[in-house]
Amino acid sequence: SQPSAPSPIAAPLRELPWSKQLNFLHTTDIHGWWGGHLQEPSFSADWGDYISFAKHLHDRADADGSDLLLIDTGDRVEGNGIYDGSHPKGKFTYDIAKEQSIDLICSGNHELYKQNSSEGEFYHTVPNFKGNYIASNLDIYSPKTGKLEPLAQRYKVFTTKNQGIRILAFGFIFDFTGNANNTVVHTVSDTVKEDWFKEAIKNKDIDLIIVFGHVDIRSHEYATLFSTIRAAQWDTPIQLFGGHTHIRDYKLYDKQSVALESGRYMETIGFMSIEGLKTGGTKEREAAPQKPKIIFQRLYLDNNLYSLHHHSGKDDKTFPTELGLNVSRHIGDARKSLGLGERYGCAPHDLWVNRRPYPHEESIFSWLEKEVLPDQIFQSERIQKEDKKALVITNTGGIRFDIFQGPFTKDTTFLVSPFTSGLRYLPDVPWKSASRVLKLLNNEGPIAELLAEQAVSLQPPENVAAQSRPAMLSPANNYIPNQPLPNQAILASEPHDLTPGYTTKDDAGTSGDDTLHSPIPFYSVPNCVQAPVNFDPEDEDKIPETVDVVYNEFIEKWVILALEYLGDKYEAGDSEAYEGGISFTDIITEWVKEHWGVEGEEKCPS
């Protein structure tokens, strides 16, 4: 782990359900957190530790004749200073990622928002994982030839090293529409009608089909893939791996098929095992259908050294491998060269994305709305020189992480607000319509319908996931402390003071988390929040006739659509950069330096 990472806290653990046949480690939505979490003991292991961990499990597989495959389902970029703080972006990311031997890897939507990140995949990740990068529904205009071509091979057929399990694998991305115009995402429903796909799923000389992708495991895309494959292969086991929602989840599709999703930000390493697979040749397979007794098991590992040591049977001395240590060092050097540890100030208390309701004094959105935006936007030229009034609107999904009490560093700004979208504004919009934009963006109605139609979300992904999984929301929580856990041995039977953490409820119950925790609350937040600046909307006598509608560029289309529904027609060309197109990252940085800077320094633990 990184030198400044906190030590993990000992906690009761569930055992790894290792299979003598086939095992998987799954990461997803890493978003550049290669260095692990430097303020959270539960997630303080880094990519170097993951490399050491995988090596020990590979050794175990080789020793007992089983197999281990590593999967990553995309969104490796955007969300951490190591990626977003470097010039060019990704300067360190690709070299760090490639040190892990990943067997199946694909793109997420964050690799595709911008031309430079998809070209980063083309030039780096695809060749680094040659033969293992799969792009079943993704094309790119080659930066070399200008021609549209698959980003990588459409599918893969391979046989595992020790057990000889014959696998057919597809790598998908959900029906994403927000990509830059140098890539083309084919919808899943179109892709399953393509000849190459129909041909590939006819293959009977296989023992397992893997569908992995940057796709919610409870989505219509995976429902389509599952039913299409099942129609062609009535009894072949199907293992799905998903991503994008940032949560831990496990879905049972049928007796032979399950899907795993492994959280976000290097907090979770998903473990999956399968036993009871047929591994015979074609003749044997046709003579005897798939054995009915197939056992799937999952465990979500908290990514810290206490867990990783335990699950690999190693200790402080025997755990780190040379390669793992080198990669950790490389990450540390990258962080140093980017100055990510530079302290801008000291947060006086925690501010949460989803752990507090909105509005709330500890909601990060209330903080933005009541403090950061009014203070910073008030300093703009439009207000200082022309006394303009402004309504500043931002999408909650642009804020990616919590702020913890303590040091607020350069790194923190990228964790909280990594996106470069600058502020834009429509000048002098009539109050009557401007004041109703937020409601349209947040409520049921035409905008919500269009957002859904185009698979666009303005909220944090965890929030979107919670809409179809009400059990995630507080106060409903099905975790009962100290309840015995079926089929899962607990390391220590002594009562423990559990630390707060993930207490996942999925289709297999409440036994999925490796570490026993007390539950953390989760509250839903709206699509967008809004700050009035230089006037008080409660003071009816002083309501302005017009206001500048200021927003983060990412939501421009939706703000303009909302105004159109309200009777005011604007086009993107009518908007201008606000304060030179300052980004939220800069706004937050400036505010923190001014308000939490020198003054809070002495209260901040080092």
Ligand SMILES: Nc1ccn([C@@H]2O[C@H](COP(=O)(O)O)[C@@H](O)[C@H]2O)c(=O)n1
């Ligand atoms: N430039 C951007 C890009 C994305 N967002 C928000 O991120 C959320 C999607 O995140 P995933 O990790 O699930 O892809 C979504 O809410 C977008 O609104 C953004 O604000 N700016």
